[in-house]
Structure formats: C-alpha cells, structure tokens
Amino acid sequence: MATLDEALAIALDLHTAGRTEEAETIYGRILDAVPDEPNALHLYGLLCAQCGRLEQAAELLGQAVALRPGQPEYRANLATLHQARGNLAAAAAEYRAALRLCPDSAALAFPLAGAARQMGDSGLALAAYRRTTLIQPDLAEPMAQAGILLRYAGRTGEAVSTLRRAVRLRPGHGEAWHHLGVALQRTREPDAVTALAQAVALLPEDATPRLNLGRAHYDAGRWGAAVAALRGALALDPANDGALELLAVARHKAGWEREAAMALRRLLRLRPDAANGWYALSLAEHGALGSLRRALALQPDHRNALSGLANRLRDQREIAASLRLHDRAIRLEPASAEARWNRSLARLLAGDLTGGWEDYEARWGVADFPTRPRGLPQPLWSGEGIAGQTILLHEEQGRGDAIQFVRYAPLVAARGARVLLEVGADLVPLFRGLPGVERVFARGEALPAFDWQCPLLSLPRAFATRLETIPAAVPYLSADPARIGAWRGRLAGKGLTVGLVWAGNPQFAGDRERSPGLAALASLLAVPGCRFFGLQLGPGHDELARRAMPPSFTDLAPQIRDFADTAAIMASLDLVVSSCTAPAHLAGALGVPLWVLLSHAPDWRWLLDRADSPWYPTARLFRQPRPGDWATAVGEVAAALAERAAHS
Incomplete structure (x- = not known):
C-alpha cells in the first residue's frame, strides 16, 4: 500500500497532467484517511478552484491555512481565491500575512497592491506598488501603477518622476506614457505632447490618449493639431462628449466655425437627444442661444450649458437672468472654479463688487485662465493686520489690470506694511516712485524675504471695495x-x-x-x-x-x-x-x-x-x-x- 507522501505525489502528477477527476479521487481518499492533512487540503482546494467550485475551494484552503498558518504559499493562494470571489478585504489580509512571512517577495507585494486598488484603498495600493519596486527595481508594471496612483492623488511631481522610470524600463508601456503625458500636461511641461503622442502610437484603439493629446495641443494654442487629434478620438469613440466639446472649441479658435457647426449638425441629426452635442454646437455658433436651450431641455443639470447660457445672457445685458443661471450652475457643482469665475464677471458687471470679489478668487482654478498661480509659500493677504511686516504685491493677467489695481499699493503701505511690487519689466519705470512702494522688481528678478503675498486683483477683496469706496483719487501714477x-x-x-x-x-x-x-x-x-x-x-x-x-x-x-x-x-x-x-x-x-x-x-x-x-x-x-x-x-x-x- 502507498504511503501518504506517495499518494500525494501520484495525485499531484495527475493534477498537473490535467487528469483532474483521477486526482480528485485520490485527494478525497487521502482526506478520508487523514482529514487534517494540510498539503492534501491545499492541493485539493487548488483543484476545486480550477474547476470553478470556488466556495468549496475557499473552505479547503482556509482549513489548510488554519493548520499551517506559517506557510506563505497557502496564504497567497487563499488570497488569490478571495480576490477572485470579490472578497477584497480578506484577500488583502491574507496577502499581508504572507508578506510578513516573506517580506522580500515581489510576487506577494504586487497582487496585494491590485487587491487594495480594487477595494479603493489607494494608500495601501501605492505602498504595495512601491514596496514591489523596492524589492525588484527592474519591474516596469508596479512602477507604472505607482505613478498612476500618484497622479490620481495629485502628487504630480512624484508621478512624473515615477512614470519616467517606468517608460525607461519598458518603452512600449502605452498606459505609462499616457499618464506621464497627462501629468506633464498638468504642470504645463512642453514634452507633454511628446509623451501623449507616444501613448497614441502604442494604444491605437484607445480614444482617451487622443483626447488628451488634443487637450495638450489646445492648451498650447495649436488649434489645427488639436482638431486632428480630437478627430482621431471621435473616430474611435463617436459619442465621446469631451472630445466633441473640445473639438468645437478648437475649431472655433482656429476660425473654422462653419466646419465645426456642419460636423456637429450632422452628428445631431443622428443623435438629436445628445445634450453635449447641442452644447458643443453652441460653442461653434457663438451668437445663438437655441442650442444651449436645447441642451438644457434635454439635460436640465448640464452645468456647462447653464454657465454657457448665463454668459450669453450676460453679454446680452440680461444680468438678472444670467445670475439666476449662474446660481443654478454653482448649486449643481459647488466646487467648480469655472462656474464661480463666470458668476464673478456677471456680479462685477452688475456692480455687486462684494459678491464679485469673492467669486473672483476662483480664477486660479480655471483651466485656461491666462495667468498661472505663482505657487508662493507665503500666505495670501486678505486684509489682516500687517503693520511692520513685508508684503509682495505681484502682477497678474494683462498690463491694464496691473495699471488699474496698483492704486492699492499705497493703501497697503498706509497700513504699516513694507511693500514690494513685482511686475513685467516694461512697467518697472512707470511704477518706480509709486508712493509707499519700497522697491519695484521685474518678473524673474531675485526677491528678498517677505511675509505675505497678494496678486494685484485680489486687493479689492482685501479692502472690501464697494462701488462707493473705490479708491479713485487721480493721478496715482505720474510721468517722468x-x-x-x-x-x-x-x-x-x-x-x-x-x-x-x-x-x-x-x-x-x-x-x-x-x-x-x-x-x-x-x-x-x-x-x-x-x-x-x-x-x-x-x-x-x-x-x-x-x-x-x-x-x-x-x-x-x-x-x-x-x-x-x-x-x-x-x-x-x-x-x-x-x-x-x-x-x-x-x-x-x-x-x-x-x-x-x-x-x-x-x-x-x-x-x-x-x-x-x-x-x-x-x-x-x-x-x-x-x-x-x-x-x-x-x-x-x-x-x-x-x-x-x-x-x-
């Protein structure tokens, strides 16, 4: 008669040869004789999993782990089974237990990251991906996935460096190139287009890299290239609303309004219930309100259409109606910087400076706002006591804005502050000698230490300026x-x-x-x-x-x-x-x-x-x-x- 070990060896040979029915018979006889034999429980559990009997497999593997809790292979296989059954928390727990037993195993760290990501624990997933890359630095996949999670977490600088390492390890990793391009686009790096073009070449059937390549070209003002990329995205995904809207805007910027409108009308004949299509048509036919109203009839909570119609009504001087729509748009999406920015312009035009200045602060979150945030570590001055401290006032937007709002600089100095002013070089001679301003710097010059900072167009808010309190004493600038x-x-x-x-x-x-x-x-x-x-x-x-x-x-x-x-x-x-x-x-x-x-x-x-x-x-x-x-x-x-x- 065969010994237990001999019987297990025979069963395993049959199992690996694909003769699962014969193997299962032997595993069953072994367990009838020795019900707590861990190897038999483990192997029989794997066979049941292969045959799709997942509940039975989980029971057998669980018994094996209970009998030999220090066996990492048992725990890893049980974790994989839990993951397949959708029990992600149990899977992560078993992977972590296995890792404690084999702390240098990339084969355990990597699937732990996957399970954590599936259950929405991005912190654990990122830690596990990074652990995998520390154990085995030449693995591109965990490097790429770590970079993607860093990008999603808003840690763009770390994401860029991690994703760059991933594409060096595997130059053909299309997903890594795509996310690298998007991260570079967020920081307005010029090689974003190169990375996204590489992603498009490697992922020819995926519309999203083409859409993001179109966005990158759009942000750089290359309207023709943006149109070409967006057309490619729509060829793969004709119902892609984001590509549709951006294509209409890019064609408008390129002066191709007629072409944009014709293409959209063709689409809308096929999809007359596409709210985003009607909204996109409003971008190509700038003067018409009908397409915006149609979009809102189809989708009353279409935030972009609400803001778009509100802006058009503002331009037609129907301010009360415009503000009602802006309010609706903000109720739908309170965190939308663009919605608040749009409302600020209507409020200010109507003379509601108090509400307008508050909304105006949302400008830094608007994607295509002409001035980028300085990213200064010093706090924004909003009217706090400032006597004896140093503040940097800095230009934003156009030269006219700087000239209009530099009138506040002497008022800041009158509060006891030491005032530094930073503007474009062509304004320095004009602003030099402005009362209360200690020194005027050209943008790019080295700056001394300062305690506070404030963009020039945030000063009216800091001074709670209303129509009747506008500091209008002139001249406040003088010629040489x-x-x-x-x-x-x-x-x-x-x-x-x-x-x-x-x-x-x-x-x-x-x-x-x-x-x-x-x-x-x-x-x-x-x-x-x-x-x-x-x-x-x-x-x-x-x-x-x-x-x-x-x-x-x-x-x-x-x-x-x-x-x-x-x-x-x-x-x-x-x-x-x-x-x-x-x-x-x-x-x-x-x-x-x-x-x-x-x-x-x-x-x-x-x-x-x-x-x-x-x-x-x-x-x-x-x-x-x-x-x-x-x-x-x-x-x-x-x-x-x-x-x-x-x-x-």
Whole structure:
C-alpha cells in the first residue's frame, strides 16, 4: 500500500497532467484517511478552484491555512481565491500575512497592491506598488501603477518622476506614457505632447490618449493639431462628449466655425437627444442661444450649458437672468472654479463688487485662465493686520489690470506694511516712485524675504471695495518730468492734441468685440481743428500700413520704448481716445482726459449704462448701442470732439 507522501505525489502528477477527476479521487481518499492533512487540503482546494467550485475551494484552503498558518504559499493562494470571489478585504489580509512571512517577495507585494486598488484603498495600493519596486527595481508594471496612483492623488511631481522610470524600463508601456503625458500636461511641461503622442502610437484603439493629446495641443494654442487629434478620438469613440466639446472649441479658435457647426449638425441629426452635442454646437455658433436651450431641455443639470447660457445672457445685458443661471450652475457643482469665475464677471458687471470679489478668487482654478498661480509659500493677504511686516504685491493677467489695481499699493503701505511690487519689466519705470512702494522688481528678478503675498486683483477683496469706496483719487501714477519736457517740445503746435489707440491684445478672448480697429475711426480723423497721435503698439499697429492716413495724423509708435514713454506723451496731450485696453487705464491713472470706446457687452470694470467710470474720474465712456455698432459710438465721439475742438 502507498504511503501518504506517495499518494500525494501520484495525485499531484495527475493534477498537473490535467487528469483532474483521477486526482480528485485520490485527494478525497487521502482526506478520508487523514482529514487534517494540510498539503492534501491545499492541493485539493487548488483543484476545486480550477474547476470553478470556488466556495468549496475557499473552505479547503482556509482549513489548510488554519493548520499551517506559517506557510506563505497557502496564504497567497487563499488570497488569490478571495480576490477572485470579490472578497477584497480578506484577500488583502491574507496577502499581508504572507508578506510578513516573506517580506522580500515581489510576487506577494504586487497582487496585494491590485487587491487594495480594487477595494479603493489607494494608500495601501501605492505602498504595495512601491514596496514591489523596492524589492525588484527592474519591474516596469508596479512602477507604472505607482505613478498612476500618484497622479490620481495629485502628487504630480512624484508621478512624473515615477512614470519616467517606468517608460525607461519598458518603452512600449502605452498606459505609462499616457499618464506621464497627462501629468506633464498638468504642470504645463512642453514634452507633454511628446509623451501623449507616444501613448497614441502604442494604444491605437484607445480614444482617451487622443483626447488628451488634443487637450495638450489646445492648451498650447495649436488649434489645427488639436482638431486632428480630437478627430482621431471621435473616430474611435463617436459619442465621446469631451472630445466633441473640445473639438468645437478648437475649431472655433482656429476660425473654422462653419466646419465645426456642419460636423456637429450632422452628428445631431443622428443623435438629436445628445445634450453635449447641442452644447458643443453652441460653442461653434457663438451668437445663438437655441442650442444651449436645447441642451438644457434635454439635460436640465448640464452645468456647462447653464454657465454657457448665463454668459450669453450676460453679454446680452440680461444680468438678472444670467445670475439666476449662474446660481443654478454653482448649486449643481459647488466646487467648480469655472462656474464661480463666470458668476464673478456677471456680479462685477452688475456692480455687486462684494459678491464679485469673492467669486473672483476662483480664477486660479480655471483651466485656461491666462495667468498661472505663482505657487508662493507665503500666505495670501486678505486684509489682516500687517503693520511692520513685508508684503509682495505681484502682477497678474494683462498690463491694464496691473495699471488699474496698483492704486492699492499705497493703501497697503498706509497700513504699516513694507511693500514690494513685482511686475513685467516694461512697467518697472512707470511704477518706480509709486508712493509707499519700497522697491519695484521685474518678473524673474531675485526677491528678498517677505511675509505675505497678494496678486494685484485680489486687493479689492482685501479692502472690501464697494462701488462707493473705490479708491479713485487721480493721478496715482505720474510721468517722468524729463520725458514730459522732451515730448511737449515734439508735440507743440496748433489745434487740439488727441492720442489714439484702436486695438488691444488679439490673444485676449474677447478682443474682436472690444477693439474697433483703425478703419472704424475714419469719421473721427476727419474732425477739423485736431492733431492726432497714434499710440497704438502691438499687432494693431500693422493696420497703418494698409490705410492712407490724413496729414493731421502722426504715428508715435516707433518712438515709444515703454509705458513710461506712453505716460509722458499722454501727459503732453489734451485728450486720449482709446479702446478697452492698457493705454486707457494708463490715461485714467494719470488723470488725463480719457474717452473710452466700449463694446455693447463691455468688460466688467466699465459696468453698464453709465457714461462715467467710478475707477477713473477723468474718463468718459462711449458705448455701442447694439452689438458690433462701432459707427454710432465713433460718431458720438466725433461729435463731442468737434464741439471740444471748436471751443479750445
């Protein structure tokens, strides 16, 4: 008669040869003779698991573990069985027990990570993946999975370094390249596109890497490349709402609105109930409200459609209706930075500065906000006592914003603070000598130690500014007397002297609406008794090459070196006429007579339905009576100018 060990060996040979029925018979006879034989229980349990009898397998393996708790193989197999049955907590417990017995086993650490991840314990999963990589540093898979978890946890820097190691270990790991690209995109690293393109090549049937590649191109302003990647994503996943929406926006940015609208309409004929499709169409057909209303009829809680319709209503000056929709959007998604940012613009335009400033702080969470957070470790100053401490005030957004809100710097100094100011290099000469500012730094210069920091556009909130408390004493900036003397000599002569600015920064999202362009000023240039001086810099200056100018016009742009030069010129003029752009703010800050040409839906700082500005006492506002109607607004300026010239 065969011994127990001989019988087990025969059963195991049959088992491994696939002769499971014969093996099971022998395992059963062994256990009939010796019910607590752990090896037989273990092997029979594995056979039952292979045959799909998982409950019986779990009972047998559990008995084997109870008899030999120090056997890591038993625990590992029981853990695998628990995991297969969906009992993840029990699986993790057995893997951990096995690891305590074999602490240097990557084969145990790696599946523990998988079980922990399945049950949503990302902390345990990350620790187990990292333990695997410490035990066996040449394994790409746990390295990649650790990097992915780090990215999901918001630890982007660690994720990038971990994922870079993973793709070095396995250059063909498409998932690792994809997550590396997304992490690099979050930190705006230029090689994000390279990583995502690699992921697309390695995962040709996956739409998501193509979508993220499209986003990376979009963020970099490469509209054509974004469109190509997004088309690829939609070819694989035609119902991908994210790709659909972004494709519409990218086509709009590229000036391909007609193509975008046609493609979306084709899709909507096939899927008329696609709320996201109607929302995307609203991005391609900017003036229409019907597609947004259709999206909301299909999906009343569509947050983007709510915000989109609210923004359109704001642009149509229907502020009360706009704010109601913004409120709904925020109730649906209270943590949405974009929703709060959008509401801030409507609130500020309506004159609700208190609520507007609070919402305005959400700007740093908006994905395509033009200025990135500085990431300074010093706390944001929000109006706390600051006497005897040092604060850095720093520029954000455009030059006009810096000029408008630098008025608060002396007020901060008046609270007893030592004030440092950091701005673009072209503003340093203009801001140097601002009362209460100890030193002005160009962005990029080394900074001394400071206790607090505050972006310039957060200062109105810190001072709880309301319409009636706007610090509007002008001038709060002054031109260099030596430069004024030089320019007055050059500009001397008969007639009313008028500075002209007709265009802003074309990279600004609403520049087409706010900039009248040189051609729109033709009737203004015909006013007798005036001498006009072009102060236009940047891309708008190119319009001069395409238009014959009257003898009364002199282009000063080639002689302007910086804002300090522009300030000296303005201080030597009788009047500045400007579109909504930085020179308008400069003239207002200098206390120079200023006439501003405004679109029908102006930037929030100009408010609605008033001819004056609480920010600039010397400003007079000329508004379009209807969208796009510059002729009427410029005609009013021309009439006012003729009257002034006649009395000068």
